[in-house]
Structures are given as C-alpha cells and as structure tokens.
Amino acid sequence: xxxxxxxxxxxxxxxxxxxxxxxxxxxxxxxxxxxxxxxxxxxxxxxxxxxxxxxxxxxxxxxxxxxxxxxxxxxxxxxxxxxxxxxxxxxxxxxxxxxxxxxxxxxxxxxxxxxxxxxxxxxxxxxxxxxxxxxxxxxxxxxxxxxxxxxxxxxxxxxxxxxxxxxxxxxxxxxxxxxxxxxxxxxxxxxxxxxxxxxxxxxxxxxxxxxxxxxxxxxxxxxxxxxxxxxxxxxxxxxxxxxxxxxxxxxxxxxxxxxxxxxxxxxxxxxxxxxxxxxxxxxxxxxxxxxxxxxxxxxxxxxxxxxxxxxxxxxxxxxxxxxxxxxxxxxxxxxxxxxxxxxxxxxxxxxxxxxxxxxxxxxxxxxxxxxxxxxxxxxxxxxxxxxxxxxxxxxxxxxxxxxxxxxxxxxxxxxxxxxxxxxxxxxxxxxxxxxxxxxxxxxxxxxxxxxxxxxxxxxxxxxxxxxxxxxxxxxxxxxxxxxxxxxxxxxxxxxxxxxxxxxxxxxxxxxxxxxxxxxxxxxxxxxxxxxxxxxxxxxxxxxxxxxxxxxxxxxxxxxxxxxxxxxxxxxxxxxxxxxxxxxxxxxxxxxxxxxxxxxxxxxxxxxxxxxxxxxxxxxxxxxxxxxxxxxxxxxxxxxxxxxxxxxxxxxxxxxxxxxxxxxxxxxxxxxxxxxxxxxxxxxxxxxxxxxxxxxxxxxxxxxxxxxxxxxxxxxxxxxxxxxxxxxxxxxxxxxxxxxxxxxxxxxxxxxxxxxx
Amino acid sequence: xxxxxxxxxxxxxxxxxxxxxxxxxxxxxxxxxxxxxxxxxxxxxxxxxxxxxxxxxxxxxxxxxxxxxxxxxxxxxxxxxxxxxxxxxxxxxxxxxxxxxxxxxxxxxxxxxxxxxxxxxxx
Numbered sequence: 043x044x045x046x047x048x049x050x051x052x053x054x055x056x057x058x059x060x061x062x063x064x065x066x067x068x069x070x071x072x073x074x075x076x077x078x079x080x081x082x083x084x085x086x087x088x089x090x091x092x093x094x095x096x097x098x099x100x101x102x103x104x105x106x107x108x109x110x111x112x113x114x115x116x117x118x119x120x121x122x123x124x125x126x127x128x129x130x131x132x133x134x135x136x137x138x139x140x141x142x143x144x145x146x147x148x149x150x151x152x153x154x155x156x157x158x159x160x161x162x163x164x165x166x167x168x169x170x171x172x173x174x175x176x177x178x179x180x181x182x183x184x185x186x187x188x189x190x191x192x193x194x195x196x197x198x199x200x201x202x203x204x205x206x207x208x209x210x211x212x213x214x215x216x217x218x219x220x221x222x223x224x225x226x227x228x229x230x231x232x233x234x235x236x237x238x239x240x241x242x243x244x245x246x247x248x249x250x251x252x253x254x255x256x257x258x259x260x261x262x263x264x265x266x267x268x269x270x271x272x273x274x275x276x277x278x279x280x281x282x283x284x285x286x287x288x289x290x291x292x293x294x295x296x297x298x299x300x301x302x303x304x305x306x307x308x309x310x311x312x313x314x315x316x317x318x319x320x321x322x323x324x325x326x327x328x329x330x331x332x333x334x335x336x337x338x339x340x341x342x343x344x345x346x347x348x349x350x351x352x353x354x355x356x357x358x359x360x361x362x363x364x365x366x367x368x369x370x371x372x373x374x375x376x377x378x379x380x381x382x383x384x385x386x387x388x389x390x391x392x393x394x395x396x397x398x399x400x401x402x403x404x405x406x407x408x409x410x411x412x413x414x415x416x417x418x419x420x421x422x423x424x425x426x427x428x429x430x431x432x433x434x435x436x437x438x439x440x441x442x443x444x445x446x447x448x449x450x451x452x453x454x455x456x457x458x459x460x461x462x463x464x465x466x467x468x469x470x471x472x473x474x475x476x477x478x479x480x481x482x483x484x485x486x487x488x489x490x491x492x493x494x495x496x497x498x499x500x501x502x503x504x505x506x507x508x509x510x511x512x513x514x515x516x517x518x519x520x521x522x523x524x525x526x527x528x529x530x531x532x533x534x535x536x537x538x539x540x541x542x543x544x545x546x547x548x549x550x551x552x553x554x555x556x557x558x559x560x561x562x563x564x565x566x567x568x569x570x571x572x573x574x575x576x577x578x579x580x581x582x583x584x585x586x587x588x589x590x591x592x593x594x595x596x597x598x599x600x601x602x603x604x605x606x607x608x609x610x611x612x613x614x615x616x617x618x619x620x621x622x623x624x625x626x627x628x629x630x631x632x633x634x635x636x637x638x639x640x641x642x643x644x645x646x647x648x649x650x651x652x653x654x655x656x657x658x659x660x661x662x663x664x665x666x667x668x669x670x671x672x673x674x675x676x677x678x679x680x681x682x683x684x685x686x687x688x689x690x691x692x693x694x695x696x697x698x699x700x701x702x703x704x705x706x707x708x709x710x711x712x713x714x715x716x717x718x719x720x721x722x723x724x725x726x727x728x729x730x731x732x733x734x735x736x737x738x739x740x741x742x743x744x745x746x747x748x749x750x751x752x753x754x755x756x757x758x759x760x761x762x763x764x765x766x767x768x769x770x771x772x773x774x775x776x777x778x779x780x781x782x783x784x785x786x787x788x789x790x791x792x793x794x795x796x797x798x
Numbered sequence: 799x800x801x802x803x804x805x806x807x808x809x810x811x812x813x814x815x816x817x818x819x820x821x822x823x824x825x826x827x828x829x830x831x832x833x834x835x836x837x838x839x840x841x842x843x844x845x846x847x848x849x850x851x852x853x854x855x856x857x858x859x860x861x862x863x864x865x866x867x868x869x870x871x872x873x874x875x876x877x878x879x880x881x882x883x884x885x886x887x888x889x890x891x892x893x894x895x896x897x898x899x900x901x902x903x904x905x906x907x908x909x910x911x912x913x914x915x916x917x918x919x920x921x
Contacts, residue, residue, distance in 0.1 A: 071921060073921060092849060092850065093850055095843055095850075098843060098844050098849050098850065099849060167921065168921070169921045170921065173918075173920075173921070177916060188916075200915075200918075201915075204915065210914075210915055210917075210918050211918065211919075211920055212920065218839065218845045242844060242845065242846070243845060245846065246839065246844075246845030246846050247845075250837075250838075250839070250845055250846040251837055251839075251845075306895040307895075309898050314901065315900065316900060316901040316902065317900040317901060317902035318902075322901070404920065406919040406920070429912065433912040434910050434911060434912050438911070439911065440911075440912060441911075441912050441915045441916065442912065519921055520919060520920055520921050522920060522921060594843070594852055594853055595852075595853055595870065595874070597883075597885060597888040597889075598888065599888050600888060600889050600890075600891055601891065602891035602892055602895065603887065603888055603889055603890055603891050604887045604888075604890070605883075605887050605888040606891075615907055615909060615911070615914050616904045616907055618898070618899050620896050620898060620899065621896060622896075622898055626901075628901060631901060631903070632903060632904050632907075633911075635903065636903060
C-alpha cells in the first residue's frame, strides 16, 4: 500500500535532487506510461516509459508537450467567480473554501427543494476510477444527468459492439498477428486509441515477420494512415457502410466467408422464422439483393473491380480485421450505427471474433468492490426522472446525446435545467450550432466549470474550480488496447504549480459537505485514498515500481469454449447469451419490436447531404470533412505552442488553419496554394489558407480540427487577447442527433468556397 | 589538445569494448531467434524485439536459455504465476454446438438502457 509521505512529488521537492517519476499520460485516450525527469521540484523532461506495455518507451509528439501544458501561462491559477455578466470576463479570484461552499450550498438547496434532477454534468474523458466515481456522485445526489461526450465519437463503436457481439466495450485489434487490416474512416496511425501500440503492431505486421501483412486505409482523405498504408482507397464521404456491405456481398456470393463459424456461432445470417412463425430476412439475402457491386460502386464511387478485389483479399488473407474508428465525427453521417454494424459484420464473416489476429475483447482487472450505499427518497425521485439529453426517451437506444443538450435546454424539455457542471467538456467549442449552444448556456441559471484553462464554455461559467493537470494528481487508467487486464498508475510528479485541485478531490469534498447519501457513497477523504482502496487487490509493489500492473497474457477464446461466452454475448440485456454473433441484432429486435425487424440488420442509409435531390448541392457543391490529427490538443487543453508549430506538417501551415482542396476543384476555382478563402456553410463561415491536394475525394474539402479557440490564445502570440488561432470547423457544422441512438449527426456538411 | 584527443580515443575504445562484451539482459538478438526457431515477439512485448520481455521470454531466460522457448502455460508455471483460470476454460470446446433459440420478444426489461450501458469498465 502507498504510505503517507511517499508522494513522489513531495519527495522530489524535499530531496532537491533529480528524480525520474513514472506516471500515465492523459493527453489522448491511449494512456501511455511517461517517465518525467524532475529537478528541484520542477518537471524538466518527459520520455516514454520503457516498462509500459502500451508505448514501451515511445513518447509521441503530444506527450512531449505535456510540460507546456503544465507550465502554460494560460492556466487558471485560482478559483474564480464571474462578477459581471456571463462572458464579460469580469472575474474575481476567491478562496477554495468559499468556492466549494457556493457549489455545495446550491446543490444542497436544489436537493432540498426536490430539484436534484435539474443538475446536469457534461463530461469528456474520464479515466480509470473517475468515470464510476462521477457516476456515483450524480446517482447518490439524485440526478440522471451525467452526460458523456462519447455520442460525438466512440459511442457509435461501443453501441455496435454491444448490439452485434453483446460486449459493452470498445474492440481491440490484434494487428500484430493479423494478415490483413482494413480501416474504415478514422486515422489509425495518427490519432486512434492505443496509437503507439497500433503503430508498433502495424510496423511488425508489415516488416517484422516472414509473412508481410497488408494495411488498407479507406477514407476520403489521404491521411498519415493512408500514406503509411499499402493502399489508400478514396471513398465518397459518409458511405463506409455501403462499402462494407458490398464487400460482404462479394464474400458471400463467392463462398469466401467462414461458413462453419457463421453457421455455428452467428445469428441471422440466413432467413429465419421467429417464435410466431413469421419469416424474417437474414443478412445474406439482404446483402445479395440490395448491395450489388454496381449499386455499391455508384454509392461509394469506388470501382466495382476494386471492391471485388478488396473483398477477395480480406476473405482470403485471414486473420483479417475491419477496423472501426472511435474519433469524433468519423462515422457521424446520419447512419453511424448501421455503418458500424456493417463494418463489424465483416469481422464475423471471416471468423475474426476473438481469434488470434482478429478483434479481441479488452479484459479488466478485478478491483476491490465499491462500498454499498442506498438512495434516500429525494435522490431516488430525482435520479429516476427523464434525462435532459433525451437518452432513454427521445432516443431509446442512447447512452448519451451530448449534442442534444443545448436544444433541450432551449426547449425547456423535459424540465428547465438549474445548474450545469462541465468536466473536461467544452460544448461551446464542440457544437456551436450557430449560436444556439451559447443561447442555451445563457439560459441555465448557474454553470460551474472545472476547466484548467479558460476555454470557450468556461468563459461563460459563473464559477470556475480550476483543475490540476494530470502531472499534478493521483489517478489511474485502465490499460486498454492489449486485451489483457491492466492498470496504469497516475501520480503527481510535481506539487500543483498553481492554486488548483484534483477534480476527484473536489467532488469528494462536495459530497462530504452535502452529506448523506452522497457522503456514504463517496466515503474517501481524498481521490488518492479512493485509488489505493480500489486498486488494493493488485500487486502494489509492481504498480509502484513500474507505474503499471498487467497480466501480460491474453488467451483467445476458442469458439464454443466456456470462455467464448465472455467474448460473445456477455453483456446482453434482452438477447440470449448463446455465444452467437448477431448479424440480426436481437437486442434491437427486443427494443423495436417485430414490426421494425428490417431495422435489426446492418444496412446503408444515404446521408441527406449526399442525396441528389438536395437543392443545396448547387449552392454548396463541396462536402466538408474533418479527420483527427495528432497535433490536435484536447478541447480543454489550451494552446500548446509546439503543437501549433507542427500543426500543418502536411500542408506547411503553422498557427493557422488550412483548407485542403482537390486538384480539379482548385483548377475550376482558379485557386492556388497560399490563397486565402472563405469556406461557407449554412451555419457560418471560416477563413483559411488553401492547400491543393491530390489525396482528396474530388468534391471534398478538409479543415483541420482542434483550431479556432477563442479565449486562451495569448501564449506564443505577441498580440492582443481574443485573437483566434485558426478556425473551428465545428462552427460550419449543424449538429443533430440520430433518432434511435442519439448519436451525433455532423456531416458531411455542404460548403462553398470563395476567395477572400 | 593532443592529450584530450588520446584520452577521448581511449574512452571511446573502452566504451565500445564494454558495449560489445557486456551481455544486455533485454536485447533482442537474432541468434536467439535462430536458436529457438521463434520470432523475437515470442519473448519480447514489442513484436520487433528488444525492451521488456513477456512471460515466455522471462521463463526462457530463467531456465538458462534452452533450445526451445517454453509455451505460455509452461512459462507461467515456471515463473510461479498462479493463474486465476484454467487455460482449458479458453480452449476446450463442447462437441455440440448450441442451437439458437427461436426469436421472440422478451418481456419489457425494467433496467434503463443508458444505465445498463453506463455500467462499463474502461477509460
């Protein structure tokens, strides 16, 4: 167990010597191990931890910049309260005790008056134990409104995994042992979860062993992944699902799929009768009838011979993997769920489910049980109310519908929101929706932000409880991406640079101030106590020495073995846990009923922006696409000069946004590299420098994500405040939600380009 | 100046000799791969070799680098790891395949779906 006084940061200061402290990065979802060199209490260098299973000594560009984040002059140094109007910037710094008192009093008052459900917490990344801790906080307080940002991104993949494979988790890809890897969207080798692990695995697959595997990247844009791949397949934006179904058509037609696996371990491949004797169409008939090569080629713009070849290669070079993206916006074309189901169905067709070199299931360590607690009548009444984002009501299948919160606030539905807390979330940047998000925030009587820099949303908060950075706090990450269970420890490498605190500690203190049942649900004095308690089942010595603990062994479950049901069907709620992969989703059937059986199969729906009948097609001839980049900092992270210096490596643009335009489009518009243009949609317009690129779908244009922050851009700029670095592409996009799943619909957006 | 050059030369020579002669405990050596007939990734976490060893690599070194790398189960036994599950749990299969039940609408579940899906380990 960790003992008082063994804080690495305390030791580093006390000894006034050089120390190397191992911790876990939080700058992307991967969670790599970092060795931080600390001299006289100051962190001076960051390297990858050689003993960490994910990154094995490697540290990416983003990790290297974590010290710029730690010592950024943009950081908020003390708790502050808004004295003037929201957004006026008239801040007054206040002591922690007063700040926490204000929040605790407001929360207590709302609970006393039966309004606990009118408090919402919107959050981004929550690592390790933090997710469940926040969940307990909101549950015991009496609010159903813990709203995750995942509906913008990885929620799609998680939902598809659950509806088909019955696993409530993100897939892990055993690329090291695969022979054929095909990515549908995303940017696997630049910005994916477990980026460093997948980079190493891909290099090994292609150059480190006798049989060379093949990587194929499907995307409208030639990304870093596309450049590194053996083959880049340009595709019309928003049509990945059609390509997957077209490939399935070829594989089934040619008898190239894994017949015995499909027969014994899947459901809904062939037509079948239900318990009432009603016949339902199966996946095979649907695909053969509706996704012929010619039709799929027309939809995707990929020639028929290329689709046929890809399908043949995929089916005959097993183990093969069809990779789903988890990055925001990559599948959000209005058909996200069915696209993900179609792509993942390819994995089942070739028997890659939990096979060596296939899609494996992330396992998690057995940790100490959470303490039991019970809700009082007030909390029970509050937490059973309808969710503010519409999850479970407006969107029956939603885990969350982050992008829908502003619209519901504006509509006052299902009830007016009294208080909003923002934790690693910046909705004003994520989905401005032409000012509607701001209007919605202004309608909420009280907003508390845990921002560490003054992001767009924090600027409109009433109170800011500034969070310490990940280099100043205790925490943990589940080790994800290897398949085997593991934990990576996060510990302070320096004392807090400013008067900031760990959000985990803040929530615990609020719980104690508010009292039961919150205090019972969260009895720990500090977040460090919570971590040490929960992780007490693990080998602490190894965890402390290496900075991580893991089992290091992944056993693939043979189909039909006892372990098989742990990787297929384990988390089903209404569908049978019979070890069968659902081409026809029985979970969807249970939810939608027999009248909507056709909606239980993967299928393709044309995004509205691509429909020929769209009158906008003439006025706005281009399709705006985005793709995550490694230089993109988290939306709460502030400006990082080194990342800005590297932002446009592919376009040689620094401290600015650029717009990539295809060659033919550039010729037609008489545009050249370096010209400044307006990119205009119905939602708004943005200005950027033109970069003409061959590697782009003909009528697509690309704007880099992560730029265009409004409120924290002083660092590295010798100009006045509020000068914006680049453009936020989100301001061109109209965010809406899929009716069934509540997943975001955010593109492709129709835009036009004109010279400035 | 001459002295510095000579001293530097000796230093470089010593360092080179030290590097050549001292056995590195975590270096992936191609001769080990030829000796055992296995790729570097059998022993090392990194598929291309080098760096930390996995369980098979650790067991192979612990048993004085024999001609064959012990398989995973033997390695874990050699290292004294107590497996929480029987490996047969993952490998032994029933001879009969479980038939799929006929599709039927289950009774409405009281569990809220967003709550069910929020019970999720992971970052």
